[in-house]
Amino acid sequence: MSSIDEGLEPTAAQVAADFPEVDIAIVCESTYPYLKGGLSAVVHQLCEAHPDYRIGIIHIAWDRSSPTVPLYDVPPQVQWVMPVYQSLQEHAGTFKAFRPRDSRVPGRHRRAVVTRLFDALDAHFAGDDGPLWALWDDGVNPVTRTFRLWPLLSSTEFMQAATQYFAGSGLSFADLFWQVREFFSLAYCVSDLHFPKAHVYHSHTTGAAGLLAAAAARQHGTSFFLTEHNLYVRDTINTLMNRSLATEVSVDEWRTITEYTTADFEPTTAVVDPKLRGWLGWFARSGVVAYRAADFISYLYPDAIREAAALGGPGEKSHVLPNGVRPADFAAARDEYRNRQERDADDRIWRLACAARVVPIKGQMDLLEALALLLEAGVTNWELDVMGPENEQPAYVEACKRRAHELGLDGRVRFLGTVNLRERFGGYDALVLPSHNEGQPIVVLEAMTVGLPTIGTYVGGMKQLVEDDIRVTIDDEAVLLGPCGLLAQPRRPEDLAAKLGRLLQDRVLYEALSRNAQERVERYFHLDSAMGMYRVVYSTMLPGGPDFLEAAVPADVR
Structure with a gap:
């Protein structure tokens, strides 16, 4: 799409023209159709198993150097593949160029908006994401916003408030500025978009894909289906720490952990520095946002539901949909x-x-x-x-x-x-x-x-x-x-x-x-059984489907 290639923000009309409405938009990071095996294979199975649904793929990649040659024979029901890039270099004309005046918030009102942001973070930690989503509606969502939140990140008002809010982080002023900017740039890349309309946004991880699917479903008033093939937050946090991927993680471990044992062939003791602690908190809490926003969550096996609960996964939304083979x-x-x-x-x-x-x-x-x-x-x-x-x-x-x-x-x-x-x-x-x-x-x-x-x-x-x-x-x-x-x-x-x-x-x-x-x-x-379970979930989330909770999944896999 030309507007994306030029680093500009596409309008809703441009998105609608290039990425028409679909029944299901599958959202995943750096996988289908450009990488083989693993999650890509499952996504291909889902596409093949639903020939009567219009399907779109939202492919989150780092930048334009990521693979772009399909490695699968993509079935015709897949209407489009939309790239979304996370690297700041891909947003040189937008996020990187924002200045406080681009917020459209008069100087005298900036402190109130910044206060609203940190109050929303407090509400999130207290268990309520309503204020965060209301702020997204007003300051991020291009369909409803009345101002732009991101330009305020470089304002004096924001940095004064952030310095006070994160006073115990151990980060210097410069480190705090750049780390907070990195966090919000990742949020910008996957939430400040005109999304193609889908009746179901099916994300296959939390992380960036989960945030995007949650924002897209809210933008269009449709449904968000989250599937965890592995526990993304657990695996990402353990990878950041070079710790065994089998190590169970709790949602607020990042607040208290000081040192840990690496998973090297010759293990060593490592220390959690302030920057690492910040990233651990970012991935843990963004996972919570996705869990809370999802209408339905599936895991591959029962124990994953228990482990996800420690990461903020709500058990009442959680079901088991196993893998399958033919x-x-x-x-x-x-x-x-x-x-x-x-x-x-x-x-x-x-x-x-x-x-x-x-x-x-x-x-x-x-x-x-x-x-x-x-x-x-x-x-x-x-x-x-x-x-x-x-x-x-x-x-x-x-x-x-x-x-x-x-x-x-x-x-x-x-x-x-x-x-x-x-x-x-x-x-x-x-x-x-x-x-x-x-x-x-x-x-x-x-x-x-x-x-x-x-x-x-x-x-x-x-x-x-x-x-x-x-x-x-x-x-x-x-x-x-x-x-x-x-x-x-x-x-x-x-x-x-x-x-x-x-x-x-x-x-x-x-x-x-x-x-x-x-x-x-x-x-x-059997693959047919596994895909049949997904079909039942899709049908309940699509317009005119059966009662969601009554018919979502066969009882023996709940």
Whole structure:
């Protein structure tokens, strides 16, 4: 759109012309359709599964150097992809150029507007976002505003009030000015827009996407559907701190935490300085704004609802919508697996697959220690292939390879790098995923589809995915589907070794887990079932849909 390219602000008419009204606007950061896998794959599935809805994609990227070549065959129901940029360099003619006079607030009234802003922040911390949204209506939303809030950030009145309000932050005046400016610039980028009209704005994280979806739904008086695939606030805060992603986070931890242990291969103690504390607070509290504004929130597994509650996620809006896979996509691998099971003798060599990025959080070092314990116990009829990208932390990859050699695992453990799992999964007997943190990993669902039992750890959604009984209806009868694998405590190689040994030495157990794996996918984690649940939610949020709370989600996944 020419006005965006020129760094100008597009009018409502320009937005309407280039991005016409849709039923669903999917909002996400740096993903579909320009990156492959992960969240992008889920968004593509959603688009493909709803051919009768008009769909738009609001793609939040950092700047114009971000990828712009689609890596998916985008279906025709996707009417448009709208870019939104967060880098200040993309807003040189607007936000960066604002001066106090551009606020359209007379000098004598500026202090009152600034006071209103900080009163709204106080109300937010007290549990009420009404004043913040009222201020957005009056000073930000281009459809309703009577003045412009952002230019006041460089006013004397604002800095005097900010210096007093943040007096205990430990930041110098200059650092405070630039940090507050960064915070508000991020808010500007995703909230000061004429948004294309959608009846449902479906954000796939909190953060920038959640704020944008909340603002867009308010601008048009429509609905905001928030999906958390992982807990964005938790993962972002832990990434900022270089802390284990599995570390649970509370909404106000940023106020009190002083030091923490990093997740480096060789952990160290780090200190929370004032600037870091500010960013922790920004992400935690902006997440709260998105949670409160959402009409409906979905998570992949039940424990995520509990953990999100500590981040401000309201339980009364929260439901479980699991991931899904399409078994037909793995038909060839499943046939290969079945043929091997029928012809191989009980004294065969068990082929184990560890399919994950080779990084510390995936626990490959724990797995090597567990395999060494198996050898010590006399369990020798196995081999392992480690499959996954090795470019993220090369030092960890080399450390794993060295440790494998030190433990005498040469010839038994191979590091294969990135491979096509659909082509290889049929050649294995079990998946091993010793992670320290997971959501609801697609790779486990893919292994289940083939019939591979999973040896994993009690993290994220793994308990529901692998171990918990699942209630389904078959021929009008309620049936419980049993576990499809064995779980160990994370970072406990001895526990992992015990679970591996049990699987490899109990053929009856193995066959039961394999049958359950395929059945769980067919009956519960099937892609058609997962997309059907999304369809029910969409239908309740679209005009003329059924009663929202009564029909939103089937009872067995609430």
